[in-house]
Amino acid sequence: MAATPTPKINHIGLSVIDYRGSKSTLCAGCGHNAISERIIDAFYEMGIEPEHVAKLSGIGCSSKSPAYFMGRAHSFNSVHGRMPAIATGAAVANHMMFYIGVSGDGDTASIGMGQFAHLMRRNLPMIYIIEDNGVYGLTKGQFSATADLGSRLKSGIVNELPAIDTCALAIELGATFVARSFSGDKKQLQALLKAAIAHNGTVLLDVISPCVTFNDHEGSTKSYKFMKDHEEPLQDINFVPSFEEINVEYEEGSGIDITLHDGSKMHLAKLEEDYNPVDRIAALTRLAQARENDEVLTGLFYLNPDVPSFTDRLNLVGRPLGTLPQSVTRPAKSVLDGIMEEYR
């Protein structure tokens, strides 16, 4: 085990308080709050300047949560299902920042499905978290499109439609880092978030995050109890950031080692024989299998660190487009004169 002691100050000299946000107004015990804590810890431990992070969200309980972490980061709470467009515009205008988007299962898998699909396809460099609880919390507990077939609302209504697997979709559509976790699995979620920060490309992180008010009862497949009983991690994930030395030797064949875009290393200790997350087809097959078997599979499903991100493909100058001066962005008078000549 890589023992990463939590220092009082991270490697850029900030303390964890510098990564906090305002007090959460979500329900006590909401899975989303635990995810906010993990985000705070991950960015703190990775030593990312909060001023160089932008937080984006759509609408819903999940989308309120950017207010509850990294108050020193700019944030944009946009419209329902449309966070990807805001993220894309922002990332294109300033490709030198970290982008983290927080969405929900309703915000992503229903109203936002179109934009979700195209964000994944573009491989926009950002972390896209779905705080996934199977219900619309802010409108008081209607089923979302990730609710499992046969799961039951408090009122007794049974979901008769199959769930959309956002992870399988993301892999299919072009995301280059796809994982599922559980808000109650502190170690796994933390490791995945840190690896996500080290990745260049779209990270889709679907985090099962129980809704204590509307979907935590017997008959729900997104409750704390159900998750504790059914979560099946694919791997035991250990992450070593690029700025730390590896101080643990893993036995050969004990797992898979992956080097991330920024030089960080990930060791995936095998819990399941022969699962290799760099194999896209295997990932899709395994997810299809999990679906057939009603398994709640978690872990890193797919990773490809070598695909150029959307902003890489744009061949941009080495400074944010948004702050380029007029001397760079307005062509000279001679250019206009030349163009006018062509139209004569």
Added chain:
Amino acid sequence: MVERVLLKDGFSMASVDLALNQGTDSRRYGGLVVNNFSIKVGTVNGSGSQSANSVLMRTIFLMGVPVSGKNLFPSNIAGLPTWFTIRVSKQGYMAPKGDTEVLVAMNAETAAEDVRGLKPGSFVLFDEPLKLETMRDDLVFYSVPFDKLVVPVAPEPKLRKLLRNMVYVGVLAHLLSMEMPAVEAAIGKQFNGKKRATDINVAAVRAGYEYAVANLPRSRFTVERMNENANKIIIDGNSAGALGALFAGVTVVSWYPITPSSSLIEALSDYLKEYRIDANGKATFAVVQAEDELAAIGMVLGASWSGARAMTATSGPGISLMAEFTGLGYYAEIPAVVWDVQRVGPSTGLPTRTAQSDLLSTAFLSHGDTKHPMLLPSSVAECFEFGGTAFDLAERLQTPVFVLSDLDIGMNHWASDPFVYPEKPLDRGKVLSKEDLDRLGSFARYRDVDGDGIGYRTLPGTGHPNAAWFARGSGHNEKAQYSERPEDYISNMDRLNRKWETARAIVPAPVVERSTPDARIGIVAFGSSHWAVVETVDQLRQEQGIGADYLRLRAYPFSPALQQFIDAHERVYVVEQNRDAQMLQLIKMDIAAADVVKLRSVCHYNGHPLDARFVTGHIVLQENASQENVSKEQK
């Protein structure tokens, strides 16, 4: 009596120069008509007629004669009827003439109807197999065997279909007494100096010209060299708007294809690739083709939030899809530039026909209390100018700004003076830097520090611990913190209204053209309607003895000059291209209640560009009705 003649869609003898008498048709129908007629070419779309028509228009342009062209095309790629009308006007009128004097009938499907619509004395140049010559005996017919003429020019049958159209240009060169060197220069321009294309098209034109010289007498309609186009350019409004954005330093463009706005972004993309790659081969811009218009405006807001000069272009249906995000942009106070190249209604409406019918839906786009500045360019030169003004306003006012062009300005080609290089520095608005924050310590995003309703913003990436603010809708206090307190809401809404008044003061002011010192009526128009209205002002004065002052709106919110203009006139005609008098409705909301009764409406909504006869006719009718009412009251 005079009014009836005017309203009757008749052949206007007043426009015929009777001084000369030449040839059979001249003796029968009147003398030579010099530089004052309209040509209509009926073809099938996808047949290469666009090149031929552009050459025709440019030939007249190169002969120094004022000329305008309108392409009336279907929502289709190949096989449906399309028309191109060219107006030759020594007076410099650019709106369609209304009448056609010269018909080129190449399309079997529409030829008969096109011929039936002509005034006596017009001439018809037609494709021989159509056998139109027996249709009427009050027209002059010229039959040309296009298929035969094109064979020696183009050995490949595929090419023949395209070159047939170039043959009529040659025939017209003879019939209209155009200069062949000008035709050939126009072809060179059209094919960008590409030798093979130029040569074969010149050969096609010559085949037509030589046939016509040998077989057909010249018509009484003549293009005679003038010197009105020295230094001028020919350009479409969409390319002009794209150039405006280029020279305004646009950095992020997001769009979804929709006629008639696509060519604006396509032109812009080409310019950016050519002029905005730095010395290291890196792009100082990004163009993103979005998945739909919802995403297009979202990307613009995301990019503008991050400090980019970001824009999109769309048309009516896209504006509808942008409604929700536009409201967020208004409330979160994020700049955005949105071009709406207006067209008729839904995608299964008349998507390739022109209109000014998105005024109300755009002015108040979105939910809640929202209102947005709109710029109303009436020329290609203003498309260029407002292409830049829109960014300055959006960043100064921190709000979405719409530029409402239309298909007529956007997709038709217009002669214009060359565009003037913008010497004024870009106005990037109130943005605080890290150094500002070092000095100030902190800031309140939505506080009205300067009394103009506009707060100061910071951009993501500003490396200061107090730079961040939380962008969200209207539920916030001055510090951008979440708030549902009634006082915070009211204070925010009232500040937004103060900002609206700031907008009123800084958007482009209207242009007023006085007619006669004692003019009792006024005309208000905007956008592409301008070209018909300037001609109407002349027609009213010359033919009716009516003096009409003209105020051309260039932006919304309206300047106080509009109220003054209405105050100064007994009746004010609002001319626009939609059914519901949308501009008139907007004006009603803004002016003194007692003045509303002065407003009269002239609405044109058939999808074709507006012509002066229509406007003049409707004003005269209503003026006569007003006079009758006055006499009744006096009795």
